Amino acid sequence: MNTFSLHMRRISWGVGVRGWLRPLLLAGLCCVGAIAGAQDAEPDGGLIYFYMSPTTDQYMASQRVSYERAIKRWLPYLQRYGEHARHVSREELIAGLGDGVLILPTAVALDDAERAAITKFAAQGGSLLGSGLVGTRDKAGQFVGFDFLHSTFRVRSHGFFPMSDDTFFMPFGDGPVTWPVPAARRMPIVTGKDTLLRISSPNEAAVVMDWSRNMQTEPHSVMAFDETGKTRVAYFSVPDSAWFYGKDAMLVFDATLAWLRRQPQAYKAAWPQGYVASHLIEMDTEDKFFSAPSFAAHLESEGFKGTFYSLTSEAVRVPEVVRDLINRGHEIAYHADVHFGFRGDPSAEQELRIRFMKQQMQEILGERAKEATGFRAPTESYDKTTEMLLRKHGLLHHAADESAHEDRLPFFSVSEPGVPPDQALVVLPRTQLDDVSFMDMKLTPAQVQTILNYDLDLTVRSGSLGLLSVHSQNYVEGGLMLRTMGDYVRKVASYRDRLWVARGDEIARWWRQREAVQVDQHWTVSGLQIHLKNNSPRSVDGLTVFVTLPSKHAPMRVLAKPASAQVRTKSIDAFRTALVFDRLPTGDTQLRVTFP
Structure with missing residues (x-):
C-alpha cells in the first residue's frame, strides 16, 4: 500500500475515510496516462498536498451533500504518485507546508485561517490547483462572493452556465496543461443549477460548449492557469462531481500537475513549422461554378490557396475555369458527379459514380x-x-461532417480496420458552420462575419483544424459569402504567424507524415532527453515538438544528434517553446534539452 493510501487511512478529523472509500484505496485503482508518475528522474516538483477542508465538509453536510463523495475520484487517482502525494489536515495547512502543489478540491467554504494559510503557501512559491467555487463561502457557510477565487487563481467570473444535458468540456490542443488530449475533444460533463462558473483569464485552457460547438455570446472558459512571481496556479471551474472520470480527464490532470510541479514535458505538436492551428478554406463548387475564380481571388489577396471540391457534371461545362484554378496553385478535388449523397447506396452503384467522376x-x-x-x-x-x-x-482524403469525430483534428478512417496510416484515408471534419447554415438561419452579412471571426479565434486558441465550407452558388453578385469573405480572409491573415492556412491535400499529406514520427522523453542527470523515431523512408520537414517550460520565458539549450537533424527553437508563448525540425531524417534522432 502506498504512502497516500496509508495517510488517508489515518485521518482522524472531520472528514474521515469511511467504508465506501476503503475498497478504492486498497484496490489501488488508477488510470494509465501519458505522463510518468513520481518514478521518473524528473526535476523534484515537491509534494502533492491534498486538502479536504473540514469547513467545506461541515457546509456540505448542512446541505445534505457528502463532501467525500463529491471528491472521491481524486483519491484513487493520486495513488499513482505514491509517496509524492499525501493528505494534509487543517492543522498541518495552518502550520505551513513545504514546497509542492496544494490541491483544493471543490473547497467551497473556507474559514479565515485556511484562507490565510493558502495565501501564504502560494506567496512562498507553492503551486495551487483548485476546482469548483473555491472560497466563495465563509466558516458559517454564508456566501461571501468571488474575491478570494479571483485573486488566488487570477481569473474573473461571469455568472453561471445554465443547466443542460448538452454540455462538453473541450480542452485546447497542445496547451501547457491540456496537451495529452486532442484539440477540442468533446468530453461530457454534468451541470446543475449555479454550479459551473463562466470564467475568463489571460491564460485559458478549455471551454464549455454544446455538442455542435455553437457560438457563445458570453465568456465560456472553464479552465485557466497562471504564473505570477514564484507561484503557479491552475483552476477548473468544473466541480469535481461533474466529471466523468475517464482516461481523458486523468490525462488533463496529469499534464496540469506536471506543469504546476515545473516538470517540463516534450510532445509532438499537431501542426508543422511551429504553427499552433490550421485552416482549410474550401469551396463546394457546383451550381454557378463560374464564381470560383472570385473566391480564389479573395484567397490570393493574402497569399492563400484553397481547395475546390468540384461537382464534375458542372465542371465539364467550364473546363477552362478548372484548368485556370489548378494552374494558379489551388487544389482541385471531387464533389462527386451529381449532387446526390452516397449513404446507403449499393456498393456497385457508388463505385460506378466514383469511376464516372474520375473519367470526367x-x-x-x-x-x-x-x-x-x-x-x-x-x-x-x-x-x-x-x-x-x-x-x-x-x-487520399475526404472532407466530412462535424459528427465524423469528437476532436477538431484530422483523423484516419476506421472503415477498413488494419489499414496502416500511410495507406488509410485521411478524414478532415468540417468544424465551422457553412453558408448553407447561415442562409437557413437568415443571418445578415454582419452576423455571419461575427460568427466567422468567433470560429476563427476559437480555432487558433484551441489549436484546432478550422474547415470552412463555402458554396459556389452563394458567391455570385449579392451572394452572402461574397459580401463577407474579403474581410474574413484579412482576419485570417492577421494570424499568419500562428495559423497554417493550407489546402486539403497538404493537410492530409502532413497528417500522414506526422503519424510516422514517434516522440518519447525521459529525464537524466544531464537534462531532458527527447527521442524521435522517423519510421518513414523519407525525411519529415517541419515536424514540431513543443516543450513546456519550468518557468515563464525560461531559456533553453538544445543539442541534436545526428547533426543532420536541422532543429531550431521558436517561442510559442511564455510557457512553451517549439523545437522545429526543418528536416527530420529517417531513423532515430536524439535531443538533449537543458534549462540554464
Missing part, C-alpha cells in the same frame, strides 16, 4: 487529373462503403 475530371485536366486526390460528399452523405471505395480508387 480526366477529360478536363488530362495528365493533371492524378493530382485530384480529395473528395467531399454531396450533402455530407457517405458511409463506410464510400470511404473504402474512395481509397480503392486512389483518393
Whole structure:
C-alpha cells in the first residue's frame, strides 16, 4: 500500500475515510496516462498536498451533500504518485507546508485561517490547483462572493452556465496543461443549477460548449492557469462531481500537475513549422461554378490557396475555369458527379459514380487529373462503403461532417480496420458552420462575419483544424459569402504567424507524415532527453515538438544528434517553446534539452 493510501487511512478529523472509500484505496485503482508518475528522474516538483477542508465538509453536510463523495475520484487517482502525494489536515495547512502543489478540491467554504494559510503557501512559491467555487463561502457557510477565487487563481467570473444535458468540456490542443488530449475533444460533463462558473483569464485552457460547438455570446472558459512571481496556479471551474472520470480527464490532470510541479514535458505538436492551428478554406463548387475564380481571388489577396471540391457534371461545362484554378496553385478535388449523397447506396452503384467522376475530371485536366486526390460528399452523405471505395480508387482524403469525430483534428478512417496510416484515408471534419447554415438561419452579412471571426479565434486558441465550407452558388453578385469573405480572409491573415492556412491535400499529406514520427522523453542527470523515431523512408520537414517550460520565458539549450537533424527553437508563448525540425531524417534522432 502506498504512502497516500496509508495517510488517508489515518485521518482522524472531520472528514474521515469511511467504508465506501476503503475498497478504492486498497484496490489501488488508477488510470494509465501519458505522463510518468513520481518514478521518473524528473526535476523534484515537491509534494502533492491534498486538502479536504473540514469547513467545506461541515457546509456540505448542512446541505445534505457528502463532501467525500463529491471528491472521491481524486483519491484513487493520486495513488499513482505514491509517496509524492499525501493528505494534509487543517492543522498541518495552518502550520505551513513545504514546497509542492496544494490541491483544493471543490473547497467551497473556507474559514479565515485556511484562507490565510493558502495565501501564504502560494506567496512562498507553492503551486495551487483548485476546482469548483473555491472560497466563495465563509466558516458559517454564508456566501461571501468571488474575491478570494479571483485573486488566488487570477481569473474573473461571469455568472453561471445554465443547466443542460448538452454540455462538453473541450480542452485546447497542445496547451501547457491540456496537451495529452486532442484539440477540442468533446468530453461530457454534468451541470446543475449555479454550479459551473463562466470564467475568463489571460491564460485559458478549455471551454464549455454544446455538442455542435455553437457560438457563445458570453465568456465560456472553464479552465485557466497562471504564473505570477514564484507561484503557479491552475483552476477548473468544473466541480469535481461533474466529471466523468475517464482516461481523458486523468490525462488533463496529469499534464496540469506536471506543469504546476515545473516538470517540463516534450510532445509532438499537431501542426508543422511551429504553427499552433490550421485552416482549410474550401469551396463546394457546383451550381454557378463560374464564381470560383472570385473566391480564389479573395484567397490570393493574402497569399492563400484553397481547395475546390468540384461537382464534375458542372465542371465539364467550364473546363477552362478548372484548368485556370489548378494552374494558379489551388487544389482541385471531387464533389462527386451529381449532387446526390452516397449513404446507403449499393456498393456497385457508388463505385460506378466514383469511376464516372474520375473519367470526367480526366477529360478536363488530362495528365493533371492524378493530382485530384480529395473528395467531399454531396450533402455530407457517405458511409463506410464510400470511404473504402474512395481509397480503392486512389483518393487520399475526404472532407466530412462535424459528427465524423469528437476532436477538431484530422483523423484516419476506421472503415477498413488494419489499414496502416500511410495507406488509410485521411478524414478532415468540417468544424465551422457553412453558408448553407447561415442562409437557413437568415443571418445578415454582419452576423455571419461575427460568427466567422468567433470560429476563427476559437480555432487558433484551441489549436484546432478550422474547415470552412463555402458554396459556389452563394458567391455570385449579392451572394452572402461574397459580401463577407474579403474581410474574413484579412482576419485570417492577421494570424499568419500562428495559423497554417493550407489546402486539403497538404493537410492530409502532413497528417500522414506526422503519424510516422514517434516522440518519447525521459529525464537524466544531464537534462531532458527527447527521442524521435522517423519510421518513414523519407525525411519529415517541419515536424514540431513543443516543450513546456519550468518557468515563464525560461531559456533553453538544445543539442541534436545526428547533426543532420536541422532543429531550431521558436517561442510559442511564455510557457512553451517549439523545437522545429526543418528536416527530420529517417531513423532515430536524439535531443538533449537543458534549462540554464
